Amino acid sequence: MTATLVAVQVLNGLQLGVLLFLVAAGLTLVFGVMDFINLAHGVQYMLGAYLAVTFYGLTGNFFAALVLALLAALAFGLLLEFVVFRHLYDRDHLDQVLATFGVILFLNEGVRIVWGAAPLSYPIPQLLQGTIPLIDGFGYPIYRVAMIVSGLATAVLLWFLVTRTRVGMLVRAGASNPRMVSALGVDIRRLFMVVFGFGAMLAGFAGVMSGPILSVEPGMGDGVLILAFVVIVIGGIGSIRGAFVAALIIGLVDTLGRSFMTDIFKAFMAPAAANQVGPAIASMLIYLLMAGVLFFRPTGLFPAAGR
Amino acid sequence: MRKVLTAALVAAGMGVGGAAIAAEPLKIGLMGTLSGPPAVLGQHINDGFKLFVEQQGGKLGGRDVEIFVADDELKPDVALTKVKGLLERDKVDFVAGIVFSNILQAVFRPVTESETFLIGANAGTSTFAGKGCSPYFFSTSWQNDQIHEVMGKYAQDKGFKSAFLLTPNYQAGKDSVAGFKRHFKGEVVDEVYTKLGNLDFSAELAKIAAAKPEVLFTFMPGGMGVNLVKQFKQAGLDKNVTFLSAFTVDETTLPATKDDAVGLFSSSQWTPDLDNPANKAFVSAYEAKYGYVPSLYSSQGYDAAQLINSAVKAVKGDLSDKKAVIAALRKADFASVRGDFKYNTNHFPIQDYYLVKAVKRADGKYATSVVEKVFDDYGDIYAAECSMK
Numbered sequence: 001m002t003a004t005l006v007a008v009q010v011l012n013g014l015q016l017g018v019l020l021f022l023v024a025a026g027l028t029l030v031f032g033v034m035d036f037i038n039l040a041h042g043v044q045y046m047l048g049a050y051l052a053v054t055f056y057g058l059t060g061n062f063f064a065a066l067v068l069a070l071l072a073a074l075a076f077g078l079l080l081e082f083v084v085f086r087h088l089y090d091r092d093h094l095d096q097v098l099a100t101f102g103v104i105l106f107l108n109e110g111v112r113i114v115w116g117a118a119p120l121s122y123p124i125p126q127l128l129q130g131t132i133p134l135i136d137g138f139g140y141p142i143y144r145v146a147m148i149v150s151g152l153a154t155a156v157l158l159w160f161l162v163t164r165t166r167v168g169m170l171v172r173a174g175a176s177n178p179r180m181v182s183a184l185g186v187d188i189r190r191l192f193m194v195v196f197g198f199g200a201m202l203a204g205f206a207g208v209m210s211g212p213i214l215s216v217e218p219g220m221g222d223g224v225l226i227l228a229f230v231v232i233v234i235g236g237i238g239s240i241r242g243a244f245v246a247a248l249i250i251g252l253v254d255t256l257g258r259s260f261m262t263d264i265f266k267a268f269m270a271p272a273a274a275n276q277v278g279p280a281i282a283s284m285l286i287y288l289l290m291a292g293v294l295f296f297r298p299t300g301l302f303p304a305a306g307r
Numbered sequence: 308m309r310k311v312l313t314a315a316l317v318a319a320g321m322g323v324g325g326a327a328i329a330a331e332p333l334k335i336g337l338m339g340t341l342s343g344p345p346a347v348l349g350q351h352i353n354d355g356f357k358l359f360v361e362q363q364g365g366k367l368g369g370r371d372v373e374i375f376v377a378d379d380e381l382k383p384d385v386a387l388t389k390v391k392g393l394l395e396r397d398k399v400d401f402v403a404g405i406v407f408s409n410i411l412q413a414v415f416r417p418v419t420e421s422e423t424f425l426i427g428a429n430a431g432t433s434t435f436a437g438k439g440c441s442p443y444f445f446s447t448s449w450q451n452d453q454i455h456e457v458m459g460k461y462a463q464d465k466g467f468k469s470a471f472l473l474t475p476n477y478q479a480g481k482d483s484v485a486g487f488k489r490h491f492k493g494e495v496v497d498e499v500y501t502k503l504g505n506l507d508f509s510a511e512l513a514k515i516a517a518a519k520p521e522v523l524f525t526f527m528p529g530g531m532g533v534n535l536v537k538q539f540k541q542a543g544l545d546k547n548v549t550f551l552s553a554f555t556v557d558e559t560t561l562p563a564t565k566d567d568a569v570g571l572f573s574s575s576q577w578t579p580d581l582d583n584p585a586n587k588a589f590v591s592a593y594e595a596k597y598g599y600v601p602s603l604y605s606s607q608g609y610d611a612a613q614l615i616n617s618a619v620k621a622v623k624g625d626l627s628d629k630k631a632v633i634a635a636l637r638k639a640d641f642a643s644v645r646g647d648f649k650y651n652t653n654h655f656p657i658q659d660y661y662l663v664k665a666v667k668r669a670d671g672k673y674a675t676s677v678v679e680k681v682f683d684d685y686g687d688i689y690a691a692e693c694s695m696k
């Protein structure tokens with residue numbers, strides 16, 4: 001019984017982990033390759049979900065909406081890069097933070113004006129409805145399994161792109177020493193644009209996938225952004241592998257902490273006190289973890305070479 | 308340069324003077340949370356309020372109305388700054404709205420101590436219903452506990468034996484649990500407090516499934532409730548566990564949860580299908596104007612405007628005698644869209660509370676609908692601590 005519960009929670013943790021990975025992968029690439037802090041990355045996650053709402057309304061088909069939303073997210077990412085971000089690459093981090101924070105405010109308000117303040121949603125596709133029975137009377141939704149699978153598939157794809165293709169090689173080289181790459185005759189600006197658009201699309205993908213289980217609302221990307229930053233700090237900035245491992249760790253620690261921390265405290269505390277302390281500690285766990293990692297390995301678990 | 312400035316000042320001064328000679332409009336500060344995820348609540352209140360003003364030809368109690376909209380951003384410090392602006396700069400006669408309890412706590416004293424009338428159209432903190440009550444405050448909603456009490460009473464009356472309680476980890480969440488337990492005497496198998504703004508309830512739902520309660524009682528306002536309802540349904544828990552909620556399933560979240568919420572229970576003092584003439588007129592006018600189904604928040608905003616209208620009319624537009632205005636407000640001499648409505652000694656309503664259920668209407672839109680009346684003419688327990696008689 002308890003073993004099943006733990007198994008369910010591990011699955012939940014994995015699912016949160018792969019979702020975080022999809023967001024963090026783009027963030028760490030942009031941060032690592034371009035040395036650019038993009039706070040607006042969470043907004044791209046939100047836009048992915050909102051675009052899917054609109055395209056679902058037009059087509060009535062989840063998969064069509066997914067493809068269209070991904071293309072639109074890519075286009076919008078490139079547009080943002082063209083209009084705002086490319087003017088910030090040579091500025092210092094504070095300017096980047098300020099400008100991209102402005103983009104957050106602007107777009108959060110923008111979606112509120114376009115789509116309204118009320119939460120929206122679209123349903124799980126017919127194909128992925130239903131549950132896998134685990135505990136008596138409780139099933140694990142097939143859609144969540146599909147999220148885990150698609151996240152892992154994306155991780156494999158990314159690994160292939162980064163380690164086995166020419167663009168991937170340039171990205172890795174760019175992360176280590178952008179000036180040298182530029183000196184060797186690579187158009188670093190175009191590389192940046194590709195990386196940026198791809199990162200925006202990954203975040204949009206995460207947004208589209210979360211739409212059916214979470215509510216699509218203004219500001220939904222802000223919480224995810226903070227977690228994604230925790231992930232890339234733990235994983236090592238610029239490292240896809242680090243982002244992957246760290247995202248799974250964060251997903252598991254957060255989920256298992258939330259599920260069992262109160263029960264652990266109840267073992268040696270009065271229930272009322274445990275109800276106070278448990279949730280408080282559980283919500284701090286990932287930050288404690290981050291502080292620990294920063295203390296022992298300031299560059300993260302898998303620092304990108306050359307940084 | 309100086310001359311130009313002086314001329315401008317003189318002109319501005321004359322402008323102000325000129326306005327004062329003409330009949331001064333009734334100034335109302337409409338404060339609510341209008342940004343961030345909970346913005347929809349403030350929007351519903353304001354839409355309800357403005358609808359009534361519009362129906363009266365832009366007047367309340369015979370006086371032209373000027374509305375100052377303020378967004379508290381769900382930050383008490385911002386609310387305090389903005390409410391001071393309303394009081395000192397705009398010199399409003401009424402402050403109305405206020406979605407969240409922590410905002411009410413921030414603005415309550417500045418408004419009431421300046422002897423400005425405060426019409427609470429949502430938050431009903433226990434402090435201001437009991438010892439901290441003020442003659443200048445009137446609520447057109449409820450005292451916070453009451454909505455939760457409805458659920459506890461219903462669960463007790465139906466003979467449910469075990470309940471699992473799930474609320475966000477902040478004061479209103481704890482109050483909600485206390486309100487539920489006031490009438491529910493069965494076994495509480497577990498109380499789980501989640502982080503405020505929690506997105507994914509998979510961990511909590513697995514715990515619920517393992518604990519096998521007969522009912523789940525939850526208070527998850529806004530987007531949290533949307534997530535919970537969808538995930539509850541997706542996990543198939545609705546087959547074995549009765550879902551009782553407060554501020555979780557209503558017209559602000561139903562557009563997102565749609566079929567996933569149909570059949571789930573909530574508690575309210577109002578629904579769009581509540582059968583009285585005032586309500587029918589309100590709902591049809593509201594849907595025609597805004598194109599969406601009103602929520603209890605909209606009804607509270609509408610009643611707040613009705614309350615102000617009734618009092619200003621009773622004193623013939625003259626607000627200088629504050630005692631007379633308070634006495635007029637106290638009478639609540641208007642046809643509330645919720646039916647029975649009168650004021651308790653602490654200026655909170657004595658009204659009926661219902662068990663309500665989410666339904667899909669014939670026109671394809673989603674709304675809440677009355678299942679049964681749980682409390683009749685119910686006042687809150689804090690009124691006895693209030694020194695007003």
